[in-house]
Amino acid sequence: MIQRTVLHFLRTDHNWRKVKLLWLLFVFSTFLCYSQTTKDKIPLLEVISDIENRFQYTFTYADDTIENIFVLLPEKNMTFEQILKFLEQETDLVFSKLANKFVSINKKETFFVICGNLKDRNTQFPLEGATIQGKNSSSITNQDGTFELEVYHKSETILIGHLGYKTIYRLADSFTSGECSEINMDLKTETLAEVILSNYITKGIGKATDGSFEIDYNNFGILPGLIETDVLQTIQAFPGIQSADETVSNINIRGGTHDQNLILWDGIRMYQSGHFFGLISAINPLITRKAILTKNGTNPEYTDGISGTIIMNTDTKVNEELEISAGVNMINTDAFLDIPFGNSSLQVTARKSISDIVKTPTYSAYFDRISQDSEIDDQRELTSDIEFDFYDLNLRWNYDISDKDKLRVNFLGISNELVFTENATINTAQQSRQSSLMQNSIAGGVWYQRNWNSKLRSILQAYNTDYRLKSINSNLEEQQRFLQENKVSETGIKLKGYYDLNENITLLNGYQFIETGVSNLNDVDFPVFREKTERVIRTHGLFSQLHYKSGKSTAIDIGLRYNYNDKFNSHIIEPRFTYNQKFLKYFNLEILAEFKHQNTSQIINFQNDFLGIEKRRWILANEEDIPVIKGRQVSAGIQYNRLGWLINAEGYFKKVKGITARSQGFQNQYEFDRATGDYDVTGIEFLLNKRSKNLSSWLSYSFVDNQYTFDTFEEQKFPNNVEIIHSVTLGSSYSFKDLQVSAGVNWNSGLPTTRPNLSNPVIDNRINYEAANSSRLDEYFRLDLSATYNFKISNEIVAHTGVSIWNLTNNENIINNYYRNNPENIPQEEVEFSLGITPNATFRVSF
Template identity: 25%
Template sequence: MLRFITLLTLLFLALEPLARAQSAAAAGSKVTVSGYLRDAANGEALVGASVVVKSLGVGATANEYGFYSLTLPRGTYTVTYTFLGYEPQNLTLTLTESQTRSVRLAVQGVQTGEVVVTGTKPDENVKSTEMSTNRLDMKTVKLVPALLGEVDVIRSIQLLPGISTVGEGASGFNVRGGGVDQNLILLDEAPIYNASHLFGLFSTFNPDAVKDIKLVKGGIPAQYGGRLSSLLDVRMKEGNTQRLGVSGGVGLIMSRLAVEAPIVQDKGSFIVAGRRSYGDLFLKFVPDQKDNQAYFYDLSAKANYTLGEKDRLFVSGYLGRDVFAFGKAFKNTLGNRTGTVRWNHVFNSRLFANVTALVSKYDYGLGVPEGNQSFEWKSNIVNYSLKADFNYYRTPQSTLNFGVSSIYYTFLPGQVTPLSATSIFRPIALDNQQAVEYGAYIDNERTFSPRLSAQYGLRLSMFDYLGGGTVYDYEGPNGRQKTPVNPRQYDKGQLIKRYPNLEPRASLRYALTDNSSLKASYNRMVQYIHLVSNTTASSPLDVWTPSTKNIKPEHADQLAVGYFRNLRDNAYEASVEVFGKRMDNQIDYINGANTLLNKNLEAELLYGRGRAYGAEFYLKKNEGKLTGWISYTLSRSERRIDGINNGNWYVNKYDKTHYLSVVGIYALSARWTVSGTFNYSTGIATTFPDSRYVYQGLVIPNVNGDVRNNYRVPAYHRLDLAATREGKIDPNRRWHSSWTFSVYNAYARRNAYSIYFRQNEDNPAKTEAVRLAVFGSVLPSVSYNFNF
């Protein structure tokens, strides 16, 4: 980390004279207008807002902090500032020298009975170089039917093409056939390692605190690394810089409250948002359940302050916890904690910098509090990160992005401590692990002509696996538990293994017409940390482990090609994408692998190749009384691991051949909106027995041969409905409220989460298959929401 700070200091010292030289050069024939674009009502940055000079046919887009820069010849121009859902502003500027011009846009007047379901420019899907990218506006997310009436970010993105899950109650999501650990989930740039509450029923993101959601499945910019499948970038609100605002809601299982206000008007603001479920409070009214606990809570906070004309500071944090307990018999806790400090600095009108320091921790614990079986088991992963990102606006046709980063990891794989002298458990402690991941990147967004644009770059990453502890080699045939040999002891901080990698990225757009384009992207991704789980869905007890001498980094090469078209003046947008992805060093497990508290975990692991390919279809209606989208994915995801399935390709546990989502939102009036979603997908792949044998009167299911995932559970489908009633619309009244009524699983489909086999109770000589459904009935709910 000290080396990184030294490098960062040298980089800043080198950029300062470059910035001054560039400013002097700009004083020639061209000048630059730059500044921030914000919401006039609350001061929130307008990410992706547009700045256009129509007479020259040039423009710029605001970055994730609302900053823009546009270089023009000297002269007088009409500059248009626009953002979807806001009144455009036209300013006539006489540019004789570079100047700063920050603009606030006002929200457009609401049209009675009309809904807009996009938070980006209406033609961005056609005009931008980005592909395999989706943005969701929180206004849209809040209208979609939700489980038990609670708006959820993760469940909303599962309605998009290429996104799936293994079923209700499953943590995380799967992107283009990848595992849940292959998604880089960021909350204000801090990584989240388990983005769920209540074992996957709800996500960690409080909707009252979220401003922007961006999901990238392909063509991932060189700025991001460390995962194979996707980037989910969640940005929190910055807080109202104009006045006090309070919002929240009361539902059947949880309540929420958010407060935002200025620190100093127009200079700084804050937001604090919290929520808590109260299932444990109801348990106290049931005599035989009063000592049990089942609840979660989280707290999100963010503050920002303008230090000067060129500097702005952001501080944000998240704290979330789940608690489950069965009296004195068992207790389980898990949670995430993050803290982020960011400093924005404008060197000059063309050079923008963001420096971030952050910490993120995920931990879980379980145990028995009292008695002769009392023990405490804990595990965690912690990372400390420092990074610097720069945007250099060379010309209206070219933006250069570059930066460096460093991450220090610590892993506690597992530690068991007896809580009494009479406990039957003995202390167990696996070796702590440390690692450092470095990254440097450069990326260029370039418009070659009105029809052709590209974004291309290169990321250099390096991973150092560090001691101390004991390192083994492993010998034995693949498919069986290996034997540890040749133990070697390393001191703390001593380098054990180093992995350097180059990761090229490129995206290309060619405009066929004003409302259609072809796009292609390629990216190589490398993942250095891995989630070890031999269950169908991840669980809180899964273990994060770094790449070691024996566990190599995962690699993925993905190529995607797509056709994008808008219809009827951008009222409709449609796209078709085909993709292919090859993955190396994929991890699987021997049959009956023990992944918990195993100091020789690497003896249970197998490695091989993966591949995923498919087509994604997307049709979206953006405007009018009826809005929504239809997404359909046809795909395949397979693995070939030496020691599994006789070395042949087999579908992995995330494979779903068909995945269909339909979302409809209809504005009945200015106060009533109804919505519905329908999901259909192929059942998950699993291994079923094909024979049985009897041992001491017990019928035991058996699988003949070395097969994996030879059957599928029945297809999944579900219909959800919702209706939202807004309070009386009075522009002179600050208090606003709404009621949301929803029905989850409207026709009571008993979707199989898993199927297991047992002896028939009436005839023990027979074996029966049993369907396990998380939700097998209709779940109605109601929630009340307010803001002022």
């Protein structure tokens, strides 16, 4: 009866209009009430950012824990503890204070309690203030080293961490119910500068108090055009770093050439940095877990690399579970294996090109890029059976010998090989002959650490690295074979010790020995000609550094390195300095300075060296026509960081003495000169970065004034070959759960070039050039896109997939040009272009 009455009421038009009116009034009034209750509320994320800046605490939480939660802004006169209590009442979340000014945010759930007692393994003293982190709750140890933790599942992983000690991971069910388990902690095995800024540009990049940049690939975001964690590509996102020809074998840090960069893999010096002759990194992205980039203020334990230091490190921890992954992209396929053996774990990683199976559009674009202005390009119609292959193999063994002793062993093998057949008709007979180019490296090292006590720890490292570049160029018309070879063999030993004078001061002292041998061979079979040079340099280095920190406000590193070269009986003293001061809550002042030198460099004898593909060869200083290169640099910067906004500005001046003209790659009137000179760089770097929960956007700008000085040249002072005066990068990355997307634009004002004199282009059959580097190539523009997505195939199998497009607009960017006289004795321009539109895709599964 009631139901029929209601239906009759609703069927009446007049009554139905009343219902709709009442419903609209209800919705509107509800909205007004909600607006009145939420008009003063703001997202919890913004409140957290404000609290972090006011009280210098750091909050840790899962994104979905605070998502869509709005709260009133706490009153300014509240204490930190009052604010936490206020937020707990407002949000019904749990705010737990941890050690080292960390606060965890968790949802309230049902739980059971576990108990533990932490002690120093060596002294058996209780450890107060250690952080105990579960999935949804956290705790800290008291004066007796005891803690209790709320746990929500027996299989939950418990993280136990303490400043200065190695992090421990234990399952919740390993704790005995009703008892406090005794847990011994070991001293930490590494010393790193404190990170003052997290998520610099993108997730996983941090800036340390010593001015260096630290990249954590265990928690890395995404950058435009990249779908793999390639270190040498990643660092080009920083202001002041770029590659003039888009290769990882020609990275220019603050106006220097690539041979002025020190590249270390687990402490081993690398003389080869690229696969595909420079287009991708020679170091497999799967094995690099952390990387450090230093542009100035280098730690005195490092020598060489007057322009920059790039340090790549593998995992230092012993893996306790078997890990397997395999993947493929449009260039190569790879596999990764990490096998635990008791107190040790063995990691094996391999990568190989897939060009012998399928030639993808990406491979074709890369091959066309490296073959420009080469023997292949010059005789492409006479060339056949072109085969290209590259591979690398990496081994890393970590072994925890005892509570105080740790051992790491590394091996690395890298190879690139290009083979092609040249064909010609000679005296009506068809003849063929192979030409080839091979580039490879083999390196190995041993690293051992001993923790003597809670204050003193020492590290001993030894390594050997061998690099070889070899080409055979067959000239059918002249019936000649030209063999070229460049070898580098280096052995190094380093012993260093850290001593903690107190909680604020750490002293580093050490000794380093390096023996470097370089040989170069030119061998022609007809007419017979053979020239081989071999040189060896041995250097001894003593270094010391005092690191001082005062809370989170001041950090100072004062270092000194003494070098003795027994070849030249020379003594070089190099001071190093870094200073970082926080002021006015949101600002940091940074001052860096260093003196450095290097005995190795790269030169170009002729532009067609090594088939014109890999033209540079390593040489050693001889203090005659090839001096020891010395560099000095000072920089100062200021940084503002608040509420997700970062503004960073830095100015620097660098002076480098002792460069040779042959190392600069001149292709003008100074191409065959053997002069020595200097270059001075004055620059400004600026970065604006806005970071929010899922989005990071950045704008960077670099200005450079980079000038050569060669006293024996007609123009004694003129622009550097790699001087790019203005450079701008605009990018953005977005992440949502397992999806990451990034897009970016790169623009610069173009490289310098030297053009023939228009009014009188040729004199005595030689090109008559204008003033050196007085002109500019066209502006450079590139738009890149990339996206990655992670998903589960099953409970045991995780998949990763990604796509990228390099140079989406397919701009024909000129990266080099030069002139040669044609048969009519008229200068003809030869042009090299950057990569055109280049897609790539990857798929990986992990077990």
